[in-house]
Amino acid sequence: MAIKPTLANYYPEVIPGTGVVNLVGGIPYPVESISRFSKIPGEYLIALVSFGIATDTRVDFYTNADGGLKELDAQSFACYHLDSDDDVFISARSTLTLRLLSTANIANFPIRYAVKVIKPSVIEKLVYGIPLGNADTSINNMFSLGNRVLSGDVPVIKPILIKHREIARTITAAAGTQQIGETITVPKNRYVVLDEIAVDGYEAGVTDNFIVVDRDLDDEYVKLNCYAMPPFVYNTVGGTWTPDIPLSYSMKIGIPAIDKLTVYLENGSPVADWRIRYKYSVYVLTIPDKLRWGIGLTPSEESIATSGDLHNKVKAGLV
Numbered sequence: 001m002a003i004k005p006t007l008a009n010y011y012p013e014v015i016p017g018t019g020v021v022n023l024v025g026g027i028p029y030p031v032e033s034i035s036r037f038s039k040i041p042g043e044y045l046i047a048l049v050s051f052g053i054a055t056d057t058r059v060d061f062y063t064n065a066d067g068g069l070k071e072l073d074a075q076s077f078a079c080y081h082l083d084s085d086d087d088v089f090i091s092a093r094s095t096l097t098l099r100l101l102s103t104a105n106i107a108n109f110p111i112r113y114a115v116k117v118i119k120p121s122v123i124e125k126l127v128y129g130i131p132l133g134n135a136d137t138s139i140n141n142m143f144s145l146g147n148r149v150l151s152g153d154v155p156v157i158k159p160i161l162i163k164h165r166e167i168a169r170t171i172t173a174a175a176g177t178q179q180i181g182e183t184i185t186v187p188k189n190r191y192v193v194l195d196e197i198a199v200d201g202y203e204a205g206v207t208d209n210f211i212v213v214d215r216d217l218d219d220e221y222v223k224l225n226c227y228a229m230p231p232f233v234y235n236t237v238g239g240t241w242t243p244d245i246p247l248s249y250s251m252k253i254g255i256p257a258i259d260k261l262t263v264y265l266e267n268g269s270p271v272a273d274w275r276i277r278y279k280y281s282v283y284v285l286t287i288p289d290k291l292r293w294g295i296g297l298t299p300s301e302e303s304i305a306t307s308g309d310l311h312n313k314v315k316a317g318l319v
Contacts, residue, residue: 005037005046007218008117010191010293014049014254018112018228020207023059023102031098031111038094042130045120047091048072048098050252051113052230055081058103061111065092082110082202083230084249091128108207110228114253121317123154143316155318160284162190168277174270184261184280191258191285196250197278201226208268216259258285258295288319
């Protein structure tokens with residue numbers, strides 16, 4: 001399922017994607033092509049922040065960004081296998097493409113990746129070299145942001161954590177749709193972030209089981225093929241699972257919600273003692289968060305925002 005940066009609402013978001021693809025020798029395979037996500041150049045920034053891939057001496061993985069070729073150039077055999085992720089940061093203002101290239105025909109080749117969607121503040125535009133508009137220049141001058149970047153005085157905005165929870169389940173079921181845990185309903189003046197997921201995956205021949213995440217009003221906000229996700233098992237051979245010790249690496253993501261969040265298994269094949277765990281965090285929904293995300297303020301919140309100049313500070317990237 002292709003990533004759609006335009007659906008991101010609560011920046012920054014880290015949106016995961018997966019592919020289980022059939023490669024033809026000598027022909028590049030377009031895993032993902034993200035473009036035209038900014039009506040105004042530099043309005044949004046996206047970045048490939050991690051990937052996991054099956055290791056094979058015949059397969060290369062590469063990324064082009066904003067016309068730059070092979071910003072990432074990785075022979076899969078030298079990468080981590082599916083039980084871990086390679087962390088990177090390949091940013092793009094206009095176009096990001098992910099490609100696989102094999103020297104031979106390969107069926108059901110798994111890959112996963114995570115793309116961060118950022119609506120850059122003025123200070124972030126300065127850091128990433130994005131040209132400033134007139135309004136940006138005014139904010140830059142107001143807070144001397146260019147000098148702050150040069151002096152290394154760039155703030156790191158940390159959310160206020162309320163709790164961090166894990167849901168873990170073992171499922172035996174016929175083909176169908178299984179909700180994993182209860183729907184996470186977000187309390188007032190809070191938001192949640194789905195932080196990570198790990199599943200039983202990479203089982204030989206089973207490529208029709210998916211994790212689906214509904215976020216607020218966005219059904220199927222992401223749909224992930226379990227075959228490409230961090231597995232509880234590795235080196236599976238038809239009918240024989242080799243336990244992974246420790247019990248698996250989780251796929252790190254970052255999907256915020258302000259209303260509700262639900263995780264499903266959509267299994268095309270029956271599952272027996274199938275395992276999943278996911279973690280999410282609950283944070284305070286602050287006035288700067290509401291300003292960043294276009295959420296309306298109450299009169300008392302607007303008074304606080306005005307007295308603290310929070311509208312301009314949020315645009316600057318200082319809070």
